[in-house]
Amino acid sequence: MEPDPVLTTNPYEVPEIQNLLTEDPGSPPSSTLSVSGLTTPGRDVFFALPEELRSVIAMYLPTVDVLNLRLASRAFWTMFNNQQFWASRFRHSSDRSWLFEARHSTETQNWRWLYRRTNNLRRDFGLQNRARVWNLAQKLVDVLDFRWVEIGVNYSPCSDQRIEVSGEMWEQPVAGYSLFDKGCRLFERHRVTIPENLSQISVCSLLLGDMSYVTGLKFTNAAGDICQIGYWTASEQSVETSGLRGFKLAVGSRGIQALQGISSKSSTSPWIGCPERSPKTLRLDMGDRVADLDIGFDGCKIVSLSVYCQSSSPNRTAQDGNRLRNSGMWYPDVPEQTLCLNEASFPPKEHYLSGYKPLFWTSFGGPGGIYLRNLTRLSVIWGGGGIRRIDFAYDIPVPSEHRTFGCQAPGEWTKAIDFAIDGAGGEFINAVEVFQHYPDEGYPWLVEEGTVVAFKATTNRERSCFFSFHSDPPSSLPFLVTASPGTAITGFYGSQRPHDGSGITALGVISEAIEGM
Template identity: 30%
Template structure:
């Protein structure tokens, strides 16, 4: 067996003692999971309020929290303490939903030789996909990237950044930039609004969209000199939100200078690493918000010898709990959490499909059948921001683009054979027509996994 390696479940970099003061943060980790007593090399206080370097902490006298999540079992997941603090910042004022996060991590395939969980992305460029020995729809093996700059920045503390403090001090207490509207173009519909209203409009836009608006409307020409606009770039949801120190300390500041100094090209290494990790956290946030639909659906228990199925499914793996609290490791595909069943309404009016994109993949997360009398039958996870509605009264079945992780694309088939355009992310994915013609009077069954990046298996009862 190869030497064990542990990687942060958030940032993907090693949890290792490099023997330097600058690299100390890489060995400070948080353990999230189930307490277990083993001779594991990674140990932490079982009390979440304690740290290993507390003066009154003695690991020989205190019950330990042992971390074992590689090789043959999963007991806990680890992240750098600095990455966990950034995770907490990204969710404020809410707390991290630990149970949901553990469920999500439990459904991640594990590259055992690397101690690395596979989210479907390259952890911000510090790994590469193996696109030679795997099909595009399969989990590509990750290997360490050859980008020396990305790897160098990944070793720098993203939480404690001394150069950032100096930069904040340098841009503080400078007078705001002058900027006042001076144009009165009669052909510009925005000119009727006071400048404060125009600023408020621009503040809600991404920087790229706001600057495009400035190019198309002379009423927004003074935007570059607006301190209010550049200050808004550091608010949650916009492109400098990771610099949370700035908007939590309201000061007079040269916001444009701070914006320019914190670009990816000019940022210090620690801030580049923070930007990378913040983007990775933003992949996780939508998954934390997904909730299983329970309205019109119910769990489905059936006896296989009494039931025949026609199905199109992903590579599903049952979750197996061991006596010590650990669970079996997932190497590929997706983790089966739950099955749901419902009948398709006979007076069908429309079908809503929910998709979510995480990393380099997008998958179906939920389906909702609406009847003409307004009743809804919902299955899976419904994601409002990623839902598309298709009007259909004469459903024949579905054509699916499906890979080992779930359904990536859907075509809806009418009873006359007509098909809708693709919904979702069907590119470079195998297509099946097993469900092109179904008996819509029979129940539909779906299987979903924990995180629902790899969620769906569709199955229909047949006689």
């Protein structure tokens, strides 16, 4: 296959650019436009503004918005022939900013003609690659403004025991994985002691691609003393806090995205950072005052955060009945205490108490089981890699987060197994049996954790359905969850690795008390 000529053309040295800047402009396109008779000077508030001010407004808007504004307001009709407006399209942050030579050219330009001459259909390979690379480079511009800050940092060790939360850490480059399309690297660690009488926590964040990450931390006490470390700009977010006993973190595969401070009174501060679309964890909620941290950085952001704990500290994460809830990484959020995770019947539990191993969960019953009487069907979609997805059908519209468990779509080699549920008649699932297979060879995680090869759902009417891709599943260990009186099974949680073709490799069962059960 021949390489794409756009990608192999030098984006910096583009001979066509000099020709563009010296070329005689062609005839301009017609500016004829049909404007509604309803848009008259007497009824258009923009006519109250001087034309110079209207021109400045237009310069701050994207081009497509200005062209649409002309359709709505005759006051902006003249923008089509306004050379000052079209020249602004070639300045920083505008849609032709990649043609930076135009800003320094000594030639007198017809800016509207040059804008039209450089549209997508008229660009050669060099201009196409210039625009592509320029737009990618804009995502790195903010990084250049960051500076390393280290103020009031001191460390007085009180323990060697620490609990860590991190992104998907790559200890070293791995042969065959040169794309580095996920995960992060750890370049340096810094140990800090949080000031006593803490009054405020601040973070600085950086947008990389479509995700934002925490780049630095600052702690301020009541006396105004500061402990600050990390990559910093003038923009920061802060929350008031006191008696810090730990953190709730939002973590992506490439690093820490947001945090909440947890006070000694169990109150949680607002999020600082951007927690959207990332797993959350309470692993660093220590149950006692947090004094010392270990902060890990790559070249521009925080990729790990550890809390040093004293051996006598009553760490909440060690509570047997809630270890998975407290130490796991959960998407979209940590399950509420009212939801029973039946941890004893989740075979690979120990593997999800450390490291970056997100668990996701779905409550098909809805809050407090409000959708159980509307449930009509379970549809389990199987593929070669196991369970790809479980869909739930209802007789009323239900929010999307309750309708699907798993992220892989059906394909050519998948099959669906349906199980009807008479929710309206009071039928509900009261038992689930999960069959976990442990292969002798395969991915290291697969050998250690095993994978789901089948599960069986049973209702309170003693109806059941056996879900499996295989007519004769491989040898496996069964794990049964039965809802106790007054409770019902209302959700599932588990793990999925779609990037390597795996289905849902671990399946847990959520139950909760339901009124009237």
